[in-house]
Amino acid sequence: MRAFVSRDMASVGLGADEVAAALIAAGVEVVRTGSRGLFRIEPLVEIETPDGRVGCGPVAADEVAAVIDGTHRNRIGDVAKLPFFASQQRFTFARCGIVDPLSLADYAAHGGWIGLDRARRAPPAEVVAMVRESGLRGRGGAGFSTGIKWQTALDAPGDAKFIVCNADEGDSGTFADRMLMEGDPFCLIEGMAIAGHAVGAARGYVYIRSEYPFAIETMRAAIALAAERIAPFALEVRVGAGAYVCGEETALLDSIEGKRGQVRAKPPLPAIAGLFGKPTVINNVLTLAAVPFILANGAEAYAAIGFGRSRGTMPVQLAGNVRNGGLYEIGFGVTLGELVDDVGGGTESGRPVRAVQVGGPLGAYFPASMFDLPFDYEAFAAAGGLIGHAGVTVFDDGVDMMRMARFAMEFCAAESCGKCTPCRIGSTRGVETLDRIIAGDRPDENVALLRDLCDTMRHGSLCALGGFTPFPVLSALDHFGEDFGAADIAGPVE
Template identity: 75%
Template sequence: MTRVFISRDMASVALGADAVAEAFAQAGCEVVRTGSRGLFAIEPLVEVETGAERIAYGPVGPGDVEAVLNGSHANCIGPIEEHPFFSGQQRFTFARCGMIDPLSMADYAANGGWKGLDAADALSPQEVVEAVKVSGLRGRGGAGFPTGIKWQTVLDTPADEKFVVCNADEGDSGTFADRMLMEGDPFHLIEGMAIASYAVGARHGYIYVRSEYPFAVETMREAIARSVDRIAPFTLEVRVGAGSYVCGEETSLLESIEGKRGEVRVKPPLPAIEGLWDKPTVINNVLSLSAVPFILAEGPQAYADVGFGRSRGTMPIQIAGNVKNGGLYEVGFGLTLGELVNQIGGGTASGRPVRAVQVGGPLGAYFPPSMFHLPFDYEAFAEAGGLIGHAGITVFDDTVDMAKMARFAMEFCAVESCGKCTPCRIGSTRGTELIDRIVAKAPRTAGTVETLPQIRNARIAARTHDEEIELLRDLCDTMKHGSLCALGGFTPYPVLSALDHFPEDFGSTPALTETAE
């Protein structure tokens, strides 16, 4: 019987993978449902087992069964590892995704699973923490805080109970790595959490998943049920969020798990000292915890040897938006932004020139092509006024209106704010109104000014276009430094970067900048 491998990843299913799988099953094939390989332009992807290798075809439709099985299909890729999108990747975290049945314990073990946990069990908790420190692993969710330091704090804090919490509330636009891993290799995340629990002395853990990920929730719950004996005495459960973006912030997430309204806590105390139910708590996201098994299995130096500057190891980069090759690309830090967008991403899907890319989700900065020389690195992006965040890259062509994108950032913050702090709650609303006024007052042709909306406050109506922009910058400074969490604190990144790099969309004269080669 011919064996074929077809993804059951949510994105693949949305593109018709279920119908393709049913067609191959009806043709008498043994169908193995896997995770996605990560390039959505070739989904639904079918891999046919032929001896020691698999031959890939994609995209494939339900009517293509005969052509695939006799090898005549026009979309024959060959071994998937030879495809240009995959041949340059360094898959530490996503090595098994797309290869195995996600819920097969046998498949997981046969492909290197549980080696990290076994290695950790042979060490003391402090030695495990030291290994994570030596690896240089930094949090893959936002600020890039060293993971080993966080674990050390929890280990050193005395308590009768400790917890490990996985932040899988992947709410950033253009990001999907957490979902892909939970759906395609769930035991990998479970193994990472089990290692963390041993390292800090926790007995129970939670995976907090956003409600929009039903496939991930179902897969994780089934994987936990199947791995109970393997990870004992550590126990795990899945908690499903209610759709609030701010619950991706670690303290709001803890409030939600405790059954409270998702509001940001004031820090200190840090969650590592007083976290879930006021107990010391490790909170890491999916990609951080899933990097740990490789570090323990292969040794921390093998991980630290990959990367750039202080950014060590690999990063699963998610390329989305107006781009030809949308998908997940895992590689060591250091590739330039231009290489990621133009070579790996293939440029825009529309065929028009790239005008801007946003890195780091809806609160990330916008970068023009003149900055495509930037290496993908925490420090380089911070110096350039941006952040890597969850490593989502969203591409826009030259039809984008950057004033509208800046307004969207303010409006998004206003809608998603938990309301606890004034700079975020009120500042974002005033910011939306302010951008509307800036666009309305912008000089147009022949020195005319677009008719303003009715403004009852004469002082506001009298402000000039340039004065409104100065006020917007001042508001952004207040939000950046006065907000309790990153929602209000990071909203200025897209607004200020749009103002700085695309002033013409706000009615200002562009500054002369040197174009990078």
């Protein structure tokens, strides 16, 4: 009997290792996969049957006998048929949770390497054109056209060029990068190898945050296994040292170079002068992992899905106080309400949803009244927010939004690299000003000061850390003004 159990860090955190050990002790052959992405059913055990895999979850280690004999109380049947999965459009995460992440055979059997082989048969410019036509945009949050970025690097003269993968996934409530690296690392490797061919880079770096030991280990193992397959392109893992700001692409480059992780001024763009001063494509994990699909299935297949200028799919991560927390890959255009209420199933606590923060700690808080907002870069920007890395964090009506505003400033103060003044000093002043508001000290004056400070930070900061911290603060003020006590929270009309 063969069973599939996730080795994803979240699954392991929920007890997957113990369950796998119990299965092995019971004589079952266990294949460790990535996670399917719905944590409510983890640890999930899928038993191989002639009719396909039959899932049970969550499973405790002392319940494996029931799983084996088919009597487990949480028997799900075909996991893929669960509405949570059936309604997804898995382009990037198609293999995650199904294959053995470190099996080259599994990868090849599930459509791996088709994109790379196709890319290598085409001239670089053609590959870049395909990526451009797919409409793929940077999944790290900025949403910049990947094709244009690659074209810039392709056109930039340089005796060496680099591909850098930003796997410094630091936003609270996000885990898609980690899941992919742990569940389907060859997909990222293939995407980077395609990028290397497309722009003429012989070497790539995967910069992973130190808090992801499983991903680091899996990527290193996978790179060793795939080395021959992707040669002459070569890859290396570099591990961060715990600074959130190193997820900012230029600070990340400095960190790889062995310097203090500090944001660089742009221009020059990294595509022209990036790592070690050479033309560098720096993309997020999800961006690069979307590329094999595009090459394998064509730009049209990817671009066919989506909304407005946001094409293809987005692996949305549902987190916080939500019933169905997990990874949900879907074409752009799904509304915030569909994600939270229908897919997410509302709050875990059962209380009404009060606020949803989209895009990590620098994203705006939206009230339920804005749930018709379509998941789309432009629509979110117009609503005073951002999609970011597509982390969706749900809060019920117990949340104090004044404290969440303070938390945003506190987060910025803790993570500021200290280079630019609005972020370095502004975040600390923001915390202090919110403390005064919380204490009821001249709330009207202090809210006005806070708005001025947010204006300075929003438009004066060097990078998105200081520049986007005003999103959660101002959205809290604008949509949840009642939490700010007696203050006249009205902002200036811009």
